Amino acid sequence: MRAELLAPAGSYEGLQAVIQAGADAVYIGGTMFGARAYAKNPEKEEMLEAIDYAHVHGKQIYLTVxxxxxxxxxxxxxxxxxxxxYEQGVDAVIVQDLGVLSFIKREFPNLELHASTQMAITGPKSAGLLKEAGVSRIVTARELSLKEIRCIYEETGVEIESFVHGALCYCYSGMCLFSSLLGGRSGNRGRCAQPCRLPYTALEKGNRISRQEQSYLLSPKDMCTIDILPEILEARVYSLKIEGRMKKPEYAAGVTAIYRKYLDLYLKGNRAYEVEQADRQELLDLYQRDGFHKGYYYTHNGGEMIASFNEKEQNRKQNKVGKRNEVLFERLKKQYLDTKKQEKINGNLILFADTPAILDLDFQDVHVQVQGDVVEKAQKRPLLAERVRQQMEKTGQTPFVFDTLEILTDEAGFLPMQSLNELRRRGLSKLQQQYLTRYRREHLKRKGTEEPFEKRVKEQKTEPLKLYVSVEEKKQWQTALKQKEVTGIYCSMSMLEQNRFLQDALLLAEETHRAGKEIYLTLPYMLREGKMDGMEPAIKELAQKTEGFLARNLEELGYLKELGLLEKTVTDFSVYSFNNEAEAFLENLKVKRTTMPLELNGSEIRHRYHENSEMIVYGFYPMMVSAQCVKKTCGRCDRKSGEVQLKDRYGQEFTTKCFCDFCYNVIYNSIPTGLLEEAEQIKNLNFPAVRMNFTKETPERMRELLEVFAEAYLTEGKNRKKKDTEKLSGFTKGHFKRGVE
Incomplete structure (x- = not known):
């Protein structure tokens, strides 16, 4: 069985440490576009050196974009x-953005693409979609079970990379706007401020349901899978990924060394696979949050996965001294950071009087020869072979060390030590460069520009603006039916009884059409575990009886693609189209419309092509979509969809909805975004449609909001009635004004 141990590097020093510790491959970010913007990411020259360092030592290096x-x-x-x-030979690039994927595929066709866990790939449909788009490896969502991962491999054959150790996000990666909306530091831009690691109180109907000592409800424990490594490999995971680009090099090296030990134990076919207690303790000493858990491989969610007590934080508050194992960290520093890794080479040195010195070097299948100064006849003390050997074997900070060095000499000549040093230096340099030529790529002339898109932006058609609404409850749907300004309604699947799904959906469609409006079925925020398998006949029938579907993730996009229904698909903001390339990617799939991402500001939107996009102008924006369940963490799971409130340390309350039919939670912002005063600016952007998202609003509140927003967006200024908007204050502007870094 083939397997790869993939380690993190937050710096060049960290890369050297994990390679020394036994990593097969390293993932690292540059100065731009990486999901760990605050790591000590190498500058250009250092990164080029890092690529060579990895390759000389026979390792792969993946760049995070x-x-x-x-x-x-x-x-x-x-x-x-x-x-x-690319020219230096980086082995692959890890990407989240569909536009980046398309751009790299066109501009750097020989560069492997790995789909980041930030893409929230949860099943074979999304994996297949991305494989078809040119991705060679899938980094699975961390929430997947071993059964789900095996299913992806068996249905697609794509190479699988999965996390095996380290920190976990509370939210599905790439689906989190918590840090972004609260403080402008976007996780989708590598700048997450980790508000999930702060204390919260859970309330249900005004009553506290979280225990007093249970404050850190959104803070998962770190994952440790050393005990189930064989099962992960047997699920056809090829690359075992360790998290930790923001942690110290000693941590990354220490974890890598232990996983290297047990991966080798398994690969050697040792049936007595058992983790020593000392190694398990060392992993705990390196870093942990209230202990470890085994991740989601066998568990969908639960309070035992959450570090709700947060012992480190409690110690800090009580001014208790930390318990870091300094002896361990010092040992790891000496073992992996203070030593250098060198590859064995073979050499042959010829030194005869009156002839040039010749050095032959061999490394793997590479042979080089260099010629030095002429060896002079010795007048007093000739160079003896042993003295020459001592000098030549001083390979210093080079990546090589002599395994064998044969010296052929008549011991009758003399050569200054400086000449020997220069001969060795040139030989080792030539050997390294000759070996690395296999990784080099030719410079490619850039193929495309943004000009075609700029032209499209300028030529975007101006048509009458349409108003759509999204609803999650039947009473909201009924309210929207009565509003003549509403063109169409997105109805959540959560409104439908599972055992009457098709029947209820057809009734909704019939009544909506009778009211003269379009209807779309909104699919869940997260689709997993084949939850819609077997529903294909019903979905196809609904495609005939409705205007289509709202897809919120790549798995749903792949699902609808397989059914040939993309022309009836609107993609939500969470199927990100941050740039024109991403928009074109979705257009090429023939989707009906896209939705403008929530993190772009007005100026950025203006320069993005959006003739086929709609923009959300109102709603309690979803900040987190999680496989975890706040009610279950608090021991209150009743398997019934509902909602609780999360109160932060400032008293702000965030509505959290439990969607039990698809088993996930959505945490919404405490304040709705309302772009009411910005209506004229947004209208001038020439969107074909705007949308209002309703989640917890009463019918009365909905009517108030619809009346005022319809007046602002659908009525020309001279015909607009004056409305009392004071009662509609309290909106946030989202990112329309500020955007994200």
Missing amino acids: NTLLKNQELYGELYDFLAPY
């Missing part, structure tokens, strides 16, 4: 950022 890019970054910066690393 796993953030969402704005148009000016994609077209103005990405090519120049990637080109030197």
Whole structure:
């Protein structure tokens, strides 16, 4: 069985440490576009050196470009950022953005693409979609079970990479806007401020349901899978990924060394696979949050996975001294950071009087020869072979060390030590460069520009603006039916009884059409475990009886693609189209419309092509979509969909909805976004449609909001009635004004 141990590097020093500790491959970010913007990411020259360092030692190196890019970054910066690393021979790039995927596939066709866990790939449909788009490896969502991972491999054959150790996000990666909306630091841009690690109180109907000592409800324990490594490999995971680019090099090296030990034990076919207690304790000493758990491989969710007490934070509050194992960290530093890794080479040195010195070197299948100064006849003390050997074997900080060095000499000549040193230096340099030529790529002339898109932006058609609404409850749907300004309604699947799904959906469609409105079925925020398998006949029938579907993730996009229904599919904001390339990717799939991402500001939107997009102008924005359940963490799971409130340390309350039919939670912002005063600016952007998302509003509140927003967006200024908007205050502007870094 083939397997790869993939370690994190937050710096060049960290890369050297994990390679020394036994990593087969390393993932690392540069100065731009990585999901760990605050790591000690190498500058250009250091990154080029890191690529060579990895290759000389027979390792792979993957560059993280796993953030969402704005148009000016994609077209103005990405090519120049990637080109030197591409030419140097970086092995793969890890991507989140569909536009980045398309851009790299076109501009750097020989570069492997790995789909980041930030893409929230949860099943074979999304994996198949991305494989078809040119991705060679899938980094699975961390929430997947071993059964789900095996299913992806068996249905697609794509190479699988999965996390085996380290920190976990509470939210599905890539689906989190918590840090972004609260403080402008976007996880999708590598700048997460980790508000999930702060204390919260859970309330249900005003009553506290979380225990007093249970404050850190959104803070998962770190994952440790050393005990189930064989099962993970047997689920056909090829690359075992360790999290930790923001942690110290000693941590990354220590974890890598232990996983290397047990991976080798398994690969050697040792049936007595058992983890020693000392190794398990060492992993705990390196870093942990209230202990470890085995991740989601066998568990869907639960309070035992959450570090709700947060012992480290409690110690800090009580001014208790930390318990870091300094002896362990010092040992790891000496073992992996203070030592150098060198590859064995073979040499042959010829030194005869009156002839040039000749050095032959061999490394694996590479042979080089260099010629030095002429060896002079010794006048007093000739160079003896042993003295020459001592000098030549001083390979210093080079990546090589002599395994064998044969010296052929008549011991009758003399050569200054400086000449020997120069001969060795040139020989080792030539050997390294000759070996690395196999990784080098030719410089490619840039193929595309943004000009065709710029032209499309300028030529976007102006048509009468349409107003759509999204609803999650039947009473909201009934309210929307009565509003003549509403063109169409997105109805959540959560409104439908599972055992009457098709029947209820057809009734909704019939009544909505009778009211003269379009209807779309909104699919869940997260689709997993084949939850919609067997529903294909019903979905196909609904495609005939409705205007289509709202897809909220790549798994649903792949699902609808297999059914041939993409022309009836609207993608939600969470199927990110941050830039024109991403928009074009979705258009090429023939989707009906896309939705503008929530993190772009007005200026950035203006320069993005959006003739086929709609923009959300009102709603309690979802900040987290999680496989975890707040009620279950608090021991209150009743398997019934409902809602609780999360109160932060400032008293702000965030509605959290439990969607039990698909088993996930959505945490909404405490304040709705309302772009009412910005209506004229948004209308001037020439969107074909705007949307209002309703989640917990009463029918009365809905009517108030619809009346005022319809007046602002659908009525020309001279015909607009004056409305009392004071009662509609309290909105946030989202990112329309500020955007994200």
